[in-house]
Amino acid sequence: MLPPTERLPQARELIEMDRYFVVHAPRQTGKTTMLRTLASELTAEGDIAALMFSCEETKVAGDDFTAAESILLGSIREAAERSGWPEELMPPDSWPQSPPGTRVRTALSEWCRRCPRRVVLLLDEIDALQGNSMVSILSQLRAGHNARHEGYPFPASVVLCGLRDLRDYKVASGGEPGRSNPASPFNIVAESLRLGDFTADEIAELYDQHTQETGQEFTKDALERVFELTQGQPWLVNALAFETILQIGTTATITIGQVEEAKERLIRKRATHLDALVARLRELRVERVIEPILAGTWPDIDTSFDDDVSYVHDLGLIRGTRELEIANPIYREVLLRVLGHRTERFVQADPRSFVLPDGRFDMPRLLEEFVVFWREHGEVLIRQEGYHEAACQIILMAFLHRLVNGGGQLDREYAAGTKRLDVLVRWPFTDSEGGRHLQREAMELKVWRAGENDPMPDGLAQLDRYLDRLTLTTGSLVIFDRRPEAPPWKERGGFDQATTPSGRQVTVLRV
Structure with a gap:
């Protein structure tokens, strides 16, 4: 494990400055x-009594702030009892009596009055507080914080830790994120820190700890692939290692192939972490951000869109808040697989029938089969798809996944505003003489929308650049016609050959 506190050195600095922060x-x-770890280190140094406790149990209280106060104070006491602290640092045996809405402030003040050290509180799972309960607790913290300069005993520093930034707690509690109000309980914090992902060097350091303990090494390519797939997301970094070492049963040097296998197992298993993210996809504010990323379009921006982007970023689904892009390749694949699950059930073709006698994958036949599938099911599936603007991309990716992923892999690239989705099919096969090869087929997806020009010229140029990056000589451009004047469904599916700006011959499919 990497030293936890080194990942966020600013936290200690803010605590030493007696700040309240997120x-x-x-x-x-x-x-x-x-x-x-931070609480333990601070307490061990002798000047601070730092207590970390969870607010998770307050969720059942909802808007009942009186119940939330009781649960929170109980959580503080239990955490202190588990800490092993000496008696002089412990909170009072019984909290002082106080009217509802003031009990937390009064209790913390009494504890700080008795404690010979500065008290620091680290509230984990602060997201569990809901509505009036959150407003009440934060209001009490703010009241105590503001009275400290008058000699009022109160925690020197408070850390609110959760999934979201405080501005989103404000929205959840009925406040307006953009409106400044000096008396607001949400103005309690001096700083908002975001715990970042691992760097490539940190992943190498983390995995090297396993090597030092067991002697089992990771190849350089394997480490690079872990970072590429996860972009340093800590749970994914650890989960890939777990799948590779313990679940697959690898004992020799871990290679890039075993990392790929671990990734596939992880996605198929849909572990709790991934399921929790997937559950968010049907939230309207998440859909507003994710749909244009999948569709490659520019989002409809209004006064609340920036807050939606911040929310989705805090969930970890997107990489940043300026250029809208899914956080990492594993999430990219999971999102499309989940959204395309309904479509996959309509695909009746046998994946084995697309394997040629020499072991290669029959990509031309796959496109022909997709035309048949699109004519029969496309109109219905588009109407059923919740992410309507991205329906074409979701449906084709589901079709590809159903037929390719049994023996090959799909790499997908998409982002808001690009007006395309790039797909690379990787198909490993063995020839008649036992030689191992990797077939690669590139595809570009474009959508022709109402009021737009034919996207074929742009598509050919974009596909050209994609093929150049992959060092491939040919590929396929698939254009979905979503215009009102598009041909009838039964007439869609024309194939043509076209030349890219650099002279590559590519297949163009219009559906």
């Missing part, structure tokens, strides 16, 4: 471990 990051990125 630490936020997607789930299972190491927030809780970091907080627990």
Whole structure:
């Protein structure tokens, strides 16, 4: 394990400055471990009594802030009892009596009055507080914080840790994120820190710890592929290692092929972490951000869109808040697989029938079969697809996944505003003499929408650049016609040959 507190050195600095601040990051990125370690280190140094506790149980209280107060104070006491602290650092045996809506402030003040050290609180899972309960607890923290300069005993520093930034707690509690109000309980924090992902060097350091303990090494290509697939997302980094070492049963040097196998197993299993992300896809504010990324279009921007982007970024689904792009290749694949699950059930073709006698994959036949499938099911599937603007991309990717992923792999590239989706089919096969080869087939997806010009010229240029990057000599351009004047469904599916700007011959399919 990497030293947790080194991942967020600013946290210690802010605590030493007696600041109240937020630490936020997607789930299972190491927030809780970091907080627990930080609290332990601070307490061991002798000047601070730092207590980390979870607010998770307050979720059942909902808007009942009186119940939330009782649960929260109970969580503080239980955490202190588990800490092994000496008696003089412990909170009072019984909290002082106080009216509802003031009990947390009064209790913390009494504890700080008795404690010989500065008290620091680290509230994990702050997201669990809901509505009026969140407003009440934060209001009490703010009231105590603001009274400290008058000699009022209160925690020197408070860290609110959760999935979201505080501005989103404000939205969840009925506030307006863009409106400034000096009396708002949401103005309690001086800083908002985001726990970042691992760098490539940190992944190498983490995996090297396994090597030092067991002697089992990772090839350089394997380490690079882990970073490429995960972009440093901590849960994925650890999950890939677990799948490779323990589940697959690898004992020799771990190669890039075993990392790929681990990735496939991880996606097929749909572990809890991935399922939690998938569950968010049907939230309207998530769909508003993710749909244009899948469709390659520019999003409809209004006054709330920036907050939606920040929310989706805090969930860990996108890489940043400026250029809208899915956070990592594993998430890219998971999102399309999940959204295309309904379509896959309509695909009746046998994947084995697309394997040629020499072991290669029959890509021309796959495109021909897709035409038949599109004519028969496309209109119905588009109407059923919740992500309507990205329906064509989702449906074709589901078709490809159903027929390719049994023996090959799909790499997908897409982002908002690109007006395309790039797909690379990788198909390993063995020839008649036992030689091992990798067949690669590139495809570009474009959508012809109402009021737009024919996307074929742009598509050929974009496909040309994609093929150049892959060092391939040919590929396929698939153009979906979504215009009202598009040909009838039964007449769609024309094939042509075209030449890219650099002179490559490619197949063009219009559906």
